[in-house]
Amino acid sequence: MATDSTAVLRRAARRWAPTGRILSAAVPALGVYAAVRLTGILALAVYAWTTGKDPVALLGHTWDARWYASIAEHGYGTVVRSRFSDLAYFPLLPGLERTLTAVLPLSVPRAGILLGWFSALAAAWGIHAVGSTLHDRRTATWLVILWGLWPNALIQTMAYVESLMTALSAWALYAILTGRWLWAGSLALLAGLARPNGFAAAAAVITAAVLMMWRDPARRRSPGPWAALALAPLGWLGYVAWVAVRTGSPTGYFAVQRAWGSEFDFGRYNLGFLLRLVTTGGVVPQYLAAVVVLAAPVALFLLVRERPPVPLVVYTTVLVVIALGGAHYFASRPRFLIPAFPLLFVAARWASGTRKQVLIPVVTGATALSCWYGVYLLTASTVAP
Structure with missing residues (x-):
């Protein structure tokens, strides 16, 4: 019996050893990321207190966080606000908030903030795993740091869903790169339950499975890729189908989005907004969004030139197309692109080969800008982050 138990423990140790190595390799990057984000939170807290x-209310119960909290506390459809429906919000985050408050003595806003931090660290770890698999540890570390210096990165540690979706998507991509098909499909399923653009993870998994079976017909007899194909889109499709039943219309979810002003118009709205911004002016978040909207296609082009794995390109392209092709809420475009961390690969490679004398002032300035902008978004901005 003892021999059997020892064998089980040895097998478990071998199974988890790669995970331990991935975590130990990511610890420096996670430490820097946590320090940057804690600086942003501290800046907000000091300003709020003064x-x-x-x-806590700013981080856990403002803008979209308030809608998630309402769903967590009361379920869908219990709070009516003008013509807007809370069915526009996918269920994973409020479901986790509700579960956490059931097992811990936490309010929903505090549960959302805790989930935001946990998700952000899990996302940073997953981003590092993808980066080190495709390049090296130094590039992966810079990829994490740059993601943490995203202008509106404060959202990553709020009661928002972007970090949760990024974590699920990053680990789904890592599962693709390492041939863990069941994990890839399951994580993509959950990403599809997190946000409307969570379907990008499913697109990556489906692309990877199809390409693999096309290039190697022998793998068609393996159940793993088929399981990934079946699982990956179920989260997104399942929620859209549930909304269709709830509203009594097969296009019910898209009608809900149109009522919010959100629809895909191939970028006409964003192009028009950019032109109006030049001619009539706007507010700070809109100017920042304009920079991101213009920079995203350039970053995607540079990424494609690097010839990364096709699923990574598909994932990033879907996110960029949705962010730039969708109408309304122009100032929120940088938030919609938070999960598109592969856009930072080229910049991370540049940073990994640049001297410290250049990087230190750049990182310091970017940290200060991110902290100031985070405080501005939650205390002075008149548009949703």
């Missing part, structure tokens, strides 16, 4: 505001 102006009589509650930092």
Whole structure:
């Protein structure tokens, strides 16, 4: 019996050893990421306390976080706000918030913030795993740092869903790169339950499975790729189907989005907004969004030139197309691109080969800008982040 138990423990140790190595390799990057984000949170907290505001309320119960909290507390359809429906919000985050408050003595906003931090660290770890698999540890570390310096990166540690989707998507991509098909399909399924653009992870998994079976017909007899193909889109499709049943219309979810002003118009709205921004002006988040909207296609082009694995290109392209082709909420475009971390690969490679004398002032300035902008978004901005 003892021999059997020892054999089980040895097999478990061999199974988990790669995970331990991946985590130990990512620890420096996670430490820097946590330090950058804690600096941003501290800046917000100090400003909030000095102006009589509650930092927990700002991080856990403003803008979209309020809608997620309402769903977590009361379910869908219990709060009616004008013509807007909470069915526009996918269920994974409020479901996790509700579960966490059931097992821990936490309010929903605090549960959302805790989930935001956990998801952000899991996302940073997954991003590092993808980066080190495709390049090296130094490039992967810079990929994580740059993701943490995203202008509106404060959202990554709020009660928002972007970090959760990024974590699920990054680990799904890592599962693709390492041939873990059941994990890839399952994680993509969950990403599809997190956000509307979570379907990008499913697109990557489907592309990877199809390409693999096309290039190697012998793999068609393996159940793994077929399981990934079946699982990957179920989260997104399942929620859209549930909304269709709930609203009594097969296009119910898209009608809900149109009521919010969100629809895919191939970029006409964003192009028009850019022109209006030049001629009539706007507010700070809109100017920042304009920079991101213009930079994203360039970053995608540079990424494609690097010839990364096709699923990575598909994942990133889907996110960029949705962000740039969707109408309304122009200032939110940088947030929609938070999960598109592969856009930072070229910049990460540049940083990994650049001298510290150049990088230190750049990182310091970017950290200061990110901290200031995070405080501005939650305390002074008149448009949704």
